[in-house]
Amino acid sequence: MTLQFSCSGLDVPENVRTQLADDDVAARLVAKDATLWGPEAESEASIRLGWLDLPASSRELVPRLAALRAELAGEGLDRVVLAGMGGSSLAPEVICRTAGVPLVVLDTTDPGQVAAAMTDLDRTVVVVSSKSGGTIETDSHRRAFLAAFAEAGLDEEQAGRRFVVVTDPGSPLADTAAAMGARAVFLADPNVGGRYSALSAFGLVPAALAGVDVEPLLDRAAELAEQLAEQGNPALELGIALGAGFRTGRDKVALADGGTGSGRIEGFGDWAEQLIAESTGKEGRGLLPVVLESVDAPGSAAHDALLAVVDGDPVEGRPSVGVSGPLGAQFLGWEYATAVAGRILGIDPFDQPNVTESKENTARILDAGLPDEQPAATIGAVEVYGSGGVLDGVDLSSHDGLRLVLDALLAAVPPRGYLAVMAYLDRQADARAGELRAALARRTEHAVTFGWGPRFLHSTGQYHKGGPQVGAFLQLTGATATDLPVPDRPFSFATLQAAQAAGDRQALADRQRPLLHLHLTDRAAGIDQVLGALG
């Protein structure tokens, strides 16, 4: 079975569909016509459409990966840690979750979470994935693991052979891999952008080494690829629905896993979130992905959202789409649909012009030192900071000051706006913070999103800064019990994490966005307090 699309209650303006048909968009996209997104996008698009070839071109990886996995197993190396941000880790995470295969994903700078991944070193192989080869988080993980292997008694050569590298040809990481004697280097197709790379080496190498049979992903994608030049194909229909939603005031895409039973797709929204947010959130417009806990979670029936049920049916009576079919077809189908939606929105779906801003702020803060800020109040385990007017007139000395300030933040969300919760915490040990999304969404008619920092900076971070300026923001940071050095760098993980949070606050403050920053001096107690204030 390949992809199946169905929809309910969605009003598709007739001209959206006829325009795409008249312009022959389906066939031109399959033929990699780089002019589809206008003259300004043409040069980027001309080097970004290689994902259409991956169902065929990635096949050569399959035997190589099987041999490498057998080689690793022969040496007792059966635990795979993946260091990679955004497009370099989100796809393998969904693939492995769906297959029920363990994979440790490191896409954080939280010292506790990084330290927790550095266990069982005697059976660990680390996949270092970075397209650009210059991502600071991934480079820091590589350094930390290299030092940990040395500390565990491995000599330089043995330690190097614990690494498998995925990168683009000619990247600085390709050079580093050679210098450190990595066991294997997979050079990916440079004509595929990070968020479109699920079926490339970036998606397949970590998943296959962890134990997933990846060939069916390519088979199912290849079946869909055969239909993509046709009018009415399911991925085109999905793209039309996304674009029509935007045109008719549904510019939020509420994503929920709808599968049941064994073999169901798990966590697809986290991957699609990056694809949609980074591809469309620019030039003051975009589609905001809202990853829901379930089809009925708070926010699923919002007046400005299109509900998208992945691996399931639309919900009768609600403007919704259902996209069913196997994971390989889902990846390709959503990529194609996003490219089509990009044309309907009139943006370049292949660049991410605002992602660098927070990174540059972070670099500046790492050089100059962390900002010296005083909390406006300390309430139990929670220090309260704010900007963009969010603390104005709030009585923080009141016994329910935390509730009042959260109310003020919710009230600061403009019409058709959204609230983004951004948690620079440990997504395993502090997992309860994830409950804040639904707790806040219950109290507002606006969309509420949740992202773990710094991971979301490589995803919804683009939309926050490049999309419509209608966001309000809740940033959470936490005290660190034990810091971890980044070997041969002038900063530790805790400093890097704090600088990333401060750098993003700066980018949002520069846009005068309402921003509430809560620093938890005791993480568990602080999360309880914030959830309690919303209860």
Ligand SMILES: O=P(O)(O)OC[C@H]1O[C@H](O)[C@H](O)[C@@H](O)[C@@H]1O
């Ligand atoms: O693979 P890398 O070069 O390390 O990039 C990882 C991520 O970094 C950036 O923030 C981009 O905006 C993302 O699209 C990308 O997936």
